[in-house]
Amino acid sequence: MADKHLLTCKNLHAGYGASQVLFGMDFTIDEGEVIGLLGRNGMGKSTTLKNIVGLLKPTQGEIWWEGKALNTMAPDAIARLGIAIVPEGRQCYPNLTVREHLVAFAGNRNGSANQWTLERIYDLFPRLAERSQHMGGQLSGGEQQMLAIGRALSTNPRLLILDEATEGLAPLIREEIWRCLDLLKQEGQTTLVVDKYVDKLVGLADRHIILERGKIVWTGSSAELDADRSLWVRYMGV
Numbered sequence: 001m002a003d004k005h006l007l008t009c010k011n012l013h014a015g016y017g018a019s020q021v022l023f024g025m026d027f028t029i030d031e032g033e034v035i036g037l038l039g040r041n042g043m044g045k046s047t048t049l050k051n052i053v054g055l056l057k058p059t060q061g062e063i064w065w066e067g068k069a070l071n072t073m074a075p076d077a078i079a080r081l082g083i084a085i086v087p088e089g090r091q092c093y094p095n096l097t098v099r100e101h102l103v104a105f106a107g108n109r110n111g112s113a114n115q116w117t118l119e120r121i122y123d124l125f126p127r128l129a130e131r132s133q134h135m136g137g138q139l140s141g142g143e144q145q146m147l148a149i150g151r152a153l154s155t156n157p158r159l160l161i162l163d164e165a166t167e168g169l170a171p172l173i174r175e176e177i178w179r180c181l182d183l184l185k186q187e188g189q190t191t192l193v194v195d196k197y198v199d200k201l202v203g204l205a206d207r208h209i210i211l212e213r214g215k216i217v218w219t220g221s222s223a224e225l226d227a228d229r230s231l232w233v234r235y236m237g238v
């Protein structure tokens with residue numbers, strides 16, 4: 001399919017066995033965009049992300065990446081195209097060191113001249129440099145989150161996806177994650193972010209998609225979302 005978008009989801013339906021969660025989502029992501037995916041708990045945000053990275057297959061609809069159909073592709077093949085996820089719950093390996101996490105998946109998938117090397121990741125998160133020889137299982141929640149982001153960056157993804165990356169973190173660590181996302185945006189990193197901190201997302205993202213019960217109920221710019229607080233109350237409960 002000829003497509004000017006980096007990612008296109010068309011009429012995406014998905015669920016778990018008999019339980020349908022997504023009911024016909026249509027959206028696109030363009031190169032360089034930062035997009036917020038918002039909605040209350042259980043509305044289908046993580047399910048959408050799982051479909052993009054191939055961990056769950058759509059029951060109907062299409063997912064396109066620069067003209068390639070992702071629907072039937074395995075997660076590792078999708079990762080090799082340059083889509084990296086920082087999953088909910090971080091999923092660091094307890095028996096790999098910090099350094100091993102950051103070199104095991106390293107690659108140059110976006111062809112950028114300014115690659116995320118081990119050194120650059122350590123500069124971004126000095127705490128990871130200090131913990132370089134520690135095992136994943138010995139890290140604090142905040143350190144694991146930095147490691148999960150560093151691991152995704154080490155692949156030099158074209159699309160970076162974050163699922164609740166600031167959840168359960170102390171305020172100072174949360175700030176560090178937002179600072180990192182700001183910096184990535186300045187570098188032009190295409191990013192899809194699921195997060196509960198709507199005010200922070202409004203400050204970061206270009207555009208937002210709001211989900212309710214597996215359907216897109218609103219899309220618009222950060223300025224539009226900032227100006228209409230009734231959306232925050234109605235769809236995010238804040």
Ligand SMILES: Nc1ncnc2c1ncn2[C@@H]1O[C@H](COP(=O)(O)OP(=O)(O)OP(=O)(O)O)[C@@H](O)[C@H]1O
Nearest residue numbers: 016019021039040041042043044045046047048088
């Ligand atoms: N592995 C699974 N098996 C069965 N049902 C699931 C599974 N994962 C999620 N669900 C259900 O699918 C629905 C959507 O969940 P999803 O995780 O996509 O929501 P979400 O918007 O990301 O919210 P949250 O912030 O709670 O993760 C929920 O009703 C959830 O209980």
